[in-house]
Amino acid sequence: MxxxxxxxxxxxxxxxxxxxxxxxxxxxxxxxxxxxxxxxxxxxxxxxxxxxxxxxxxxxxxxxxxxxxxxxxxxxxxxxxxxxxxxxxxxTGGELFDKINDLGRLKEDEARRYFQQLINAVDYCHSRGVYHRDLKPENLLLDTFGNLKVSDFGLSALSRDIKSDGLLHTTCGTPNYVAPEVISGKGYDGTTADIWSCGVILFVLLAGYLPFDESNIIALYRKINKAEFNIPKRLSPGAKNLISRLLDPNSNTRITMAEILNDAWFKKGYKPPKFPKEDVIIDNIHAIFDDSxxxxxxxxxxxQVVLGNAFELITMSQGLDLGTLFEKPMGIIKREKRFISKESPNNILSKIEEAVIPLGFSVQKQNHKMKLHCVKAGRKGNLAIATEVVEIAPSLVMVNFQKAAGDTLEFQEFYKNLTPGLQDVVWSSQANIEENKSV
Known part of the structure; x- marks a missing residue:
């Protein structure tokens, strides 16, 4: 083809x-x-x-x-x-947020490893005059080997943004994770504000829920300002102590990066990062907006003329990463589902449309693609799913569902509810595909 x-x-x-x-x-x-x-x-x-x-x-x-x-x-x-x-x-490993949603909470050793990697990254950013200002599990990604990767610097600040009083003044970030001094509007130190957010993340990793969570924003900010939260009793004394020092509402007495790195609970099993050799330098950032x-x-x-089978196309659809054929990441919620069918694309799309409407979805079709939008908002807004039917061989197609927006757990539930209505068109399911790959 x-x-x-x-x-x-x-x-x-x-x-x-x-x-x-x-x-x-x-x-x-x-x-x-x-x-x-x-x-x-x-x-x-x-x-x-x-x-x-x-x-x-x-x-x-x-x-x-x-x-x-x-x-x-x-x-x-x-x-x-x-x-x-x-x-x-x-x-490739998804968000740390998804892993917490899937498992509820992490064991202390695993939470500590992620927290160590987070602190290593944030401390390095601060040493380069970069303050993230939106640290949260949704902005922490995991690679194939389960290593943490900090992402999304869209709200970050640089040293040059600091005012004459030595502070940053832009109020930004996700409410549940922002430090009390950021809310106050009187200026804040980017380092101590990021440390507070790291403390909220550590709490979430160990507890499985937020320390500060109110539907009313005023009530939420009141709790944050007073640092009103309860540490789970089952945590070790070392973890409890570190969380208390991270979530100190007084930025002047809050634990510093140097003190975190020297904390006994933090240092257990600690492995320093191995740095890459080369730096990326973009000579002229302004030029990308010009006609240079x-x-x-x-x-x-x-x-191109492509000859292949279903197995090859499925491999391509996973990023051409052959490692995924031999190792299956654990605890990661997938944002994609797929199956193989011998039915015609038009028949498949009609079946999908027939099955999703009772589930509360609107449908937009264009050629062999379909966009599905949930009418009712979920925990992270309206679930949106991109669907595509791709011919991979004569009389053989792959149907791919990918979450475009909304909550990943709700996407999983959607697909679970959808599959009974597609039994007539499915020739090889996601489970069959993964079973064949693991053989």
């Missing part, structure tokens, strides 16, 4: 991993090295229209300062006349 592929510079673009208001994140492969990457594709017009130039420049400037094994890495930045391409690590030919790239459409 023929397949149209899109190339940008040395990267071959693949499936969409996620979508935002101004950008799409796509899987891509470096054709020179074979390495899988994630490319954040931003619409220049929308960025300009919404006055987001400074924010994008800040994010790029921030990420090029940080080269740490526990931070999602920036590889390069390119631009065309209409788009900006930010090339990042492709991290130095950063100009063009999206090229290439038609």
């Amino acid at each position: 023929q397949q149209v592929r899109t190339r940008v510079g040395k990267y071959e673009l693949g499936r969409i991993l996620g979508e935002g208001a101004f950008s799409k994140v796509r899987f891509a492969r470096n054709t020179e090295t074979g390495q899988g990457v994630a490319i954040k594709v931003l619409d220049k017009y929308k960025v300009l229209q919404n006055k987001m130039i400074d924010q994008i420049k800040r994010e790029i400037s921030t990420m090029q300062l940080i080269k740490h094994p526990n931070v999602v890495q920036l590889h390069e930045v390119m631009a065309s006349k209409t788009k900006i391409y930010i090339v990042l690590d492709f991290v 030919e130095e950063y100009q790239v063009v999206e090229k459409k290439e038609t």
Whole structure:
């Protein structure tokens, strides 16, 4: 069969991993090295229209300062006349948030390992004059080996943002994770504010729930200001002590990074990070917003004849990472589901539409693609699912469901409820596929 592929510079673009208001994140492969990457594709017009130039420049400037094994890495930045391409690590293990949702809480040794990696990364960021300001489990990703990667520096601040009083003044972050001094509006130190957020994360890892959680924002901020929370009795004395010092509402007496690194509970089994050798330097960040030919790239459409079977296409759909054929990450909630069918694409789409409407979803169809939107909002907004039917051989297609927005656990529940209505069209299910791969 023929397949149209899109190339940008040395990267071959693949499936969409996620979508935002101004950008799409796509899987891509470096054709020179074979390495899988994630490319954040931003619409220049929308960025300009919404006055987001400074924010994008800040994010790029921030990420090029940080080269740490526990931070999602920036590889390069390119631009065309209409788009900006930010090339990042492709991290396959999902969010730490999903793992907590799946397991409820983590054992102390596992929580400690993630916390050690988090502190290593945040301490390094601070040493480079970078303050994250939105640390939370949703912004902590896991790689194939279960190592933590800090991501999303869109709200970060740099040393140059500090005012004459030596403080930052922009109130930002996720309410449940922000420090009391950030809420006060009187200015705050970026280091101590990030340490507070790390404390909330450690609490969540060990308890399985938030220390401060109120539906009323005023009541929430009152609890945060007074540091009103209860530490689970089952935690070890060392863990309890460290949490209490991290969640000290007085930023002047709150535990420092040096003290965290010297804490007895923290140091147990500690392994210092191994740093990569090379730094990424983007010579002129401003040029990507101009018409400078130095950063100009063009999206090229290439038609290729592809011969393959279902097994090969499924391998491609997982990022061309052959490691996934031999090791199955544990405790990670998947955002994709798929099955193989011998039915025609039109028949499959009709069956899916027939099955999802009773589940409370609206349907948009275009060619062999379908977007499903849940009418009722869930815990992380309305669940949205991208569905695609791809021909992989004569009379054989793969049907792929990918969560585009909303909560991953709700996506899992959706697919579980959907499958009984698709029994007539499923030839090989997700379970069969994974069983065949593990043989």
